[in-house]
Amino acid sequence: xxxxxxxxxxxxxxxxxxxxxxxxxxxxxxxxxxxxxxxxxxxxxxxxxxxxxxxxxxxxxxxxxxxxxxxxxxxxxxxxxxxxxxxxxxxxxxxxxxxxxxxxxxxxxxxxxxxxxxxxxxxxxxxxxxxxxxxxxxxxxxxxxxxxxxxxxxxxxxxxxxxxxxxxxxxxxxxxxxxxxxxxxxxxxxxxxxxxxxxxxxxxxxxxxxxxxxxxxxxxxxxxxxxxxxxxxxxxxxxxxxxxxxxxxxxxxxxxxxxxxxxxxxxxxxxxxxxxxxxxxxxxxxxxxxxxxxxxxxxxxxxxxxxxxxxxxxxxxxxxxxxxxxxxxxxxxxxxxxxxxxxxxxxxxxxxxxxxxxxxxxxxxxxxxxxxxxxxxxxxxxxxx
Numbered sequence: 237x238x239x240x241x242x243x244x245x246x247x248x249x250x251x252x253x254x255x256x257x258x259x260x261x262x263x264x265x266x267x268x269x270x271x272x273x274x275x276x277x278x279x280x281x282x283x284x285x286x287x288x289x290x291x292x293x294x295x296x297x298x299x300x301x302x303x304x305x306x307x308x309x310x311x312x313x314x315x316x317x318x319x320x321x322x323x324x325x326x327x328x329x330x331x332x333x334x335x336x337x338x339x340x341x342x343x344x345x346x347x348x349x350x351x352x353x354x355x356x357x358x359x360x361x362x363x364x365x366x367x368x369x370x371x372x373x374x375x376x377x378x379x380x381x382x383x384x385x386x387x388x389x390x391x392x393x394x395x396x397x398x399x400x401x402x403x404x405x406x407x408x409x410x411x412x413x414x415x416x417x418x419x420x421x422x423x424x425x426x427x428x429x430x431x432x433x434x435x436x437x438x439x440x441x442x443x444x445x446x447x448x449x450x451x452x453x454x455x456x457x458x459x460x461x462x463x464x465x466x467x468x469x470x471x472x473x474x475x476x477x478x479x480x481x482x483x484x485x486x487x488x489x490x491x492x493x494x495x496x497x498x499x500x501x502x503x504x505x506x507x508x509x510x511x512x513x514x515x516x517x518x519x520x521x522x523x524x525x526x527x528x529x530x531x532x533x534x535x536x537x538x539x540x541x542x543x544x545x546x547x548x549x550x551x552x553x554x555x556x557x558x559x560x561x562x563x564x565x566x567x568x569x570x571x572x573x574x575x576x577x578x579x580x581x582x583x584x585x586x587x588x589x590x591x592x593x594x595x596x597x598x599x600x601x602x603x604x605x606x607x608x609x610x611x612x613x614x615x616x617x618x619x620x621x
Contacts (some may be wrong), residue, residue, distance in 0.1 A: 238368075241457070258291055259290070305329060308326075371427070374429065388442040483543050
């Protein structure tokens, strides 16, 4: 499965992000055409290749007026085939309005022009759509922290936008403001914390640079894809030991305790299966999966904590899906660890039991409620919660 990862150094504005997305293959002519259809006035996208993989982009229009939230949302009333774009641009517009702390009818956002505008936000959404991404992963952002010419850095507007996101931010004692309201809104609407990338290959990358000469920065977008082919030597390494024993005079409580001890000692898995032994005696088969280096320690636990007087052991190859882990933040601020597995281009999100249980114990929430919210947030379906 393809994923877009974004990192930035210095100034990050809408035009720099657009330059990066165009460098990754979003067609400026198609974006320009879609913008003119939506807004009914001429729009030109000027692209400059700064160097090998660095691009600058600028949106040129004649419109300069400011508009309120009510008019902004009229442009996104659910055009056919544009539902995803409409939702994202409306989300960004609402973020900017809330951050401006103005009444709904008050003009707060430029319709078009340089910097943050409704047209620039729409261009970013169109580019993401053309590239086939509904979200992106964002590495830790950099932002100034101090006093600038216009007051505190970052501005109250940007702080209000960032607090609605789950993105990690590194504040440093510099006076420059790296993010703009538009770039902050884009990253908050599309971005998720990068977390661990797992085992991936680079498919493409490009950089976008700001048109502004002062405090210029660079934004890099990297498209990563799950590695499908595991080298033979690595497949050979993924072997496990299987330990099995049959017991017919061991209580369920004792077996439960033994499984707990085995897992804490490093077993990959431990299970019990009901079986019938000779003379029709009901019994259990205890099966443990482990790495070679843990085998002897786990065998000793089996002999110590069960009534077993002998066990079977053999080696098996196993196939496992690529997986990575990340930590997401629930709406109430609690954190849950997520296991992410990939297969044939699809991603599956599994909240880890221990962290879900901890949230339930601390909040009194039902297990399924915490589990479903965590899985939805990890998969980018927060609007469906």
